[in-house]
Amino acid sequence: MRKKIVAGNWKMNTTLQEGVKLAEEVDNALKTVEPKCDVIVCVPFTHLASVNAVITNPQKLGLGAENCANHKSGAYTGEVSAPMVASTGAKYVILGHSERRQYYGETSETLREKVALALENGLTPIFCIGEVLEEREANKHFEVVKTQVSEGLFNLSADDFGKVILAYEPVWAIGTGKTATADQAEEIHAFIRSTIAEKYGNEVADNTSILYGGSCKPTNAAELFAKPDVDGGLIGGAALKCADFMGIVTAF
Numbered sequence: 001m002r003k004k005i006v007a008g009n010w011k012m013n014t015t016l017q018e019g020v021k022l023a024e025e026v027d028n029a030l031k032t033v034e035p036k037c038d039v040i041v042c043v044p045f046t047h048l049a050s051v052n053a054v055i056t057n058p059q060k061l062g063l064g065a066e067n068c069a070n071h072k073s074g075a076y077t078g079e080v081s082a083p084m085v086a087s088t089g090a091k092y093v094i095l096g097h098s099e100r101r102q103y104y105g106e107t108s109e110t111l112r113e114k115v116a117l118a119l120e121n122g123l124t125p126i127f128c129i130g131e132v133l134e135e136r137e138a139n140k141h142f143e144v145v146k147t148q149v150s151e152g153l154f155n156l157s158a159d160d161f162g163k164v165i166l167a168y169e170p171v172w173a174i175g176t177g178k179t180a181t182a183d184q185a186e187e188i189h190a191f192i193r194s195t196i197a198e199k200y201g202n203e204v205a206d207n208t209s210i211l212y213g214g215s216c217k218p219t220n221a222a223e224l225f226a227k228p229d230v231d232g233g234l235i236g237g238a239a240l241k242c243a244d245f246m247g248i249v250t251a252f
């Protein structure tokens with residue numbers, strides 16, 4: 001059966017010292033609870049090795065990056081490759097976040113390269129999809145996510161696709177305080193799963209974790225996670241405070 005997962009995406013927040021402290025708090029908090037889900041923190045590149053060093057139980061707290069380069073190595077000043085990320089001890093990498101698509105021009109083509117490199121280096125991609133407000137208002141959200149999933153991932157073998165975690169993040173809900181309702185989330189998660197089933201069959205689709213992201217908080221997480229096709233959350237703002245993040249982790 002597919003995994004339930006709560007993953008934090010710290011984005012471009014916290015200094016190294018603040019980030020290490022936050023990771024220590026989460027690591028500590030997890031010692032006293034038995035979460036019914038996998039817990040992951042995705043942190044800035046600069047923090048990866050130091051955060052990895054303070055994680056006492058990697059079975060309970062996974063570590064990820066927020067991006068990686070679409071090249072293995074070479075003259076790409078300022079970029080960080082998948083092998084570099086893996087060498088810090090990280091096991092996950094967020095790819096195709098809407099902020100990367102929007103502000104850094106990431107396309108399905110570069111994302112396919114990033115996904116391939118992540119998998120080659122033993123990293124689990126957390127692959128983000130989601131529509132902008134105008135697309136939702138024009139009732140194009142189903143078409144948009146179908147295109148993002150198929151262009152970004154359907155070149156993979158069923159075996160490799162099975163290693164990917166999906167995150168549906170409606171862009172209009174990110175950092176806005178406007179959450180998709182649980183019914184809206186369920187409707188599109190079920191659609192994403194059926195799209196996967198059409199390509200790879202029911203077993204692969206049933207085993208794919210699809211997380212919801214966008215203003216997920218301790219107060220709305222339980223309702224979202226109660227939906228059959230919502231397998232957890234990718235958490236931005238609320239992942240920056242240990243108590244809020246743990247409130248979401250324990251919503252399962």
Ligand code: 13P
Pocket residue numbers: 009097169173174175176177213214215216234235236237238
């Ligand atoms: P917020 O939880 O801050 O809305 O961000 C969601 C997100 O983009 C996670 O990747």
